[in-house]
Amino acid sequence: MLGEYRIEGRGAAEIAASVERAVGAGDLEPGQLLPPMRELATRLGVNPNTVAAAYRSLRDRGVIETAGRRGSRVRSRPATTPREQIRVEPRDGVRDLGDGNPDTALLPPLGEALAAAAALGAERPALYGTPEVSPELARRARAALDADGVPGGPVAVTSGSLDAVERVLAAHLRPGDAVAVEDPGWGSLLDLIPALGLRAVPVAIDDDGPLPGRVEEALRDGARALIVTCRAQNPTGAAIGAARARELRAVLGRHPHTLLIEDDHGHGIVDLPLHPLAGGTEHWALVRSVAKAYGPDLRLAVLTGDVVTLDRLRGRQRLGPGWVSHLLQDAVAWLWRTGAVDLAAVAASYGERRDALVRALRERGIAAHGRSGMNVWVPVSDETGAVARLLQAGWAVAPGARFRIASPPGVRLTVSALGADDIGPLADAFAAATEPMSAGRYG
Numbered sequence: 001m002l003g004e005y006r007i008e009g010r011g012a013a014e015i016a017a018s019v020e021r022a023v024g025a026g027d028l029e030p031g032q033l034l035p036p037m038r039e040l041a042t043r044l045g046v047n048p049n050t051v052a053a054a055y056r057s058l059r060d061r062g063v064i065e066t067a068g069r070r071g072s073r074v075r076s077r078p079a080t081t082p083r084e085q086i087r088v089e090p091r092d093g094v095r096d097l098g099d100g101n102p103d104t105a106l107l108p109p110l111g112e113a114l115a116a117a118a119a120l121g122a123e124r125p126a127l128y129g130t131p132e133v134s135p136e137l138a139r140r141a142r143a144a145l146d147a148d149g150v151p152g153g154p155v156a157v158t159s160g161s162l163d164a165v166e167r168v169l170a171a172h173l174r175p176g177d178a179v180a181v182e183d184p185g186w187g188s189l190l191d192l193i194p195a196l197g198l199r200a201v202p203v204a205i206d207d208d209g210p211l212p213g214r215v216e217e218a219l220r221d222g223a224r225a226l227i228v229t230c231r232a233q234n235p236t237g238a239a240i241g242a243a244r245a246r247e248l249r250a251v252l253g254r255h256p257h258t259l260l261i262e263d264d265h266g267h268g269i270v271d272l273p274l275h276p277l278a279g280g281t282e283h284w285a286l287v288r289s290v291a292k293a294y295g296p297d298l299r300l301a302v303l304t305g306d307v308v309t310l311d312r313l314r315g316r317q318r319l320g321p322g323w324v325s326h327l328l329q330d331a332v333a334w335l336w337r338t339g340a341v342d343l344a345a346v347a348a349s350y351g352e353r354r355d356a357l358v359r360a361l362r363e364r365g366i367a368a369h370g371r372s373g374m375n376v377w378v379p380v381s382d383e384t385g386a387v388a389r390l391l392q393a394g395w396a397v398a399p400g401a402r403f404r405i406a407s408p409p410g411v412r413l414t415v416s417a418l419g420a421d422d423i424g425p426l427a428d429a430f431a432a433a434t435e436p437m438s439a440g441r442y443g
Contacts, residue, residue, distance in 0.1 A: 030075060095396065097414050098414065102293075102296070121327055130326065156302070156314050181193065209248070228277065234373070234375055245277060262285070265289045266373050269350055284306055285305030287301055350416075357418065361378065361430060381409065383410065398413075
C-alpha cells in the first residue's frame with residue numbers, strides 16, 4: 001500500500017507532518033491509498049482518534065481526500081504540487097504560447113502613474129486609520145460596475161483575483177464544503193480549493209460558459225458555492241451571453257443560499273458585454289482584476305458584493321495585510337482617469353489574433369474554441385503527444401492537465417506572442433501534430 005515509506009508519529013500533528021513530508025518528497029504519490037485509521041493506530045501504538053485527527057487535518061489542508069469505506073488517498077492534485085508545475089519549458093528558438101501572459105506591448109508604462117501616486121502620497125500620506133480603499137478608485141470602480149448592470153454593493157480592493165476569491169470563500173465556507181467550478185477552468189483556482197480544505201465539483205462548459213443542467217446538478221447535490229468566469233474564461237475563452245445568463249440566474253434562483261463568485265478578469269481586454277448573474281442569491285461577489293489590461297505586477301483587483309460578504313472580507317483583511325498599498329490604488333486610479341490604455345484597441349488586438357487562429361485551425365479540420373480573451377482551447381485525443389510534437393516543431397503550448405478535473409484532454413494556446421505571419425505556420429504545425437477531434441462542449 002505504501003511501498004517502503006512508513007508513516008511515523010505519536011501525536012496527530014506528528015502523523016500529519018509525516019504524511020505531508022512524504023507527499024512533498026514524492027514518496028507518497030497522488031492517488032495512493034493510506035492505511036485504514038485503526039490499522040495505522042495499531043501500528044503506531046496510538047488511539048484511533050489520534051489518527052482520525054491527523055487525517056482530518058490533512059484533508060482540511062488539501063493533502064488527502066477521504067471517501068468513507070473506500071478509504072483515504074493522497075489527492076490526485078495535492079496542494080503541495082501546484083498545477084503551474086505542469087508546464088513545458090521552451091528551449092532556445094521555441095515560441096512560448098503557454099505562459100498565459102498578456103502582450104507587454106499593450107500594457108501601459110507605469111512610471112508616470114507611480115510618480116503621480118507618490119506625489120499624492122507625499123501630500124496625503126496613507127497612515128494607520130486611513131480608509132482601506134482609495135475614494136477615487138472606489139468611485140470609478142463602482143461607476144464601471146453600475147454601467148455594466150452589476151447590483152449595488154460596497155467596493156473592496158485585494159491583491160489580485162485569487163486573493164479576492166480566497167477571502168470570499170473563507171468568509172462563508174468550511175473545510176469539507178463543495179464548490180462548483182468550471183471544467184476546464186483556471187488552474188490556480190483548482191489548486192486553491194483543495195488548499196482551503198474544500199472539494200471541487202466539476203461543471204462542464206461550452207462557448208457560452210457553464211451548462212445550466214450541470215450547475216443545477218452540482219447545487220442539488222450539495223455544492224455550497226459556484227464560481228464562474230464572466231468573459232475571457234481561462235483556458236477556453238468562453239463568455240456568458242444573455243440567454244445563458246438568464247438560464248443560470250433561473251438555476252441560482254432555485255438555490256438562493258448558494259455563494260456566487262463571478263470572476264470578470266477579462267474586463268478591459270474583451271469587447272463582449274457583461275451579463276452578470278448576481279442578484280438571485282443571498283451572498284455573492286464579482287471580482288475584477290487589472291492584471292490583463294494594466295499589468296500583472298500591479299497585484300490589484302476590485303470587487304463588490306453583498307454587504308455581509310464584503311464586511312466579513314474587509315474585517316479579516318484588516319487582521320492580515322490591513323489594506324492594499326494606496327500607492328498601487330492611486331496609480332491604478334490615475335491609469336483609469338487618464339485613459340492610459342485604449343481598451344477598445346486592446347480588445348481588438350487580442351480578438352483579431354484569436355479569431356484568426358481559431359479560423360485557421362478550423363480550416364484544417366481542428367475544433368478550436370476561443371470566443372473572447374487571449375486564449376484558444378483545442379481538444380486533442382493525445383495531450384502529451386500533441387504537446388511534445390508541437391515543442392519539436394518549435395511551439396510550446398500549455399498542457400490541458402493544468403486546467404482539467406474530469407473534462408477530456410486539450411491544450412491551451414495564448415495568442416499574446418503571435419503576429420499575423422505566425423498564424424498559418426502554427427496552424428500547419430498543429431494539424432501535423434494532432435488527430436482531428438469533433439467540435440462540441442468541453443466536457
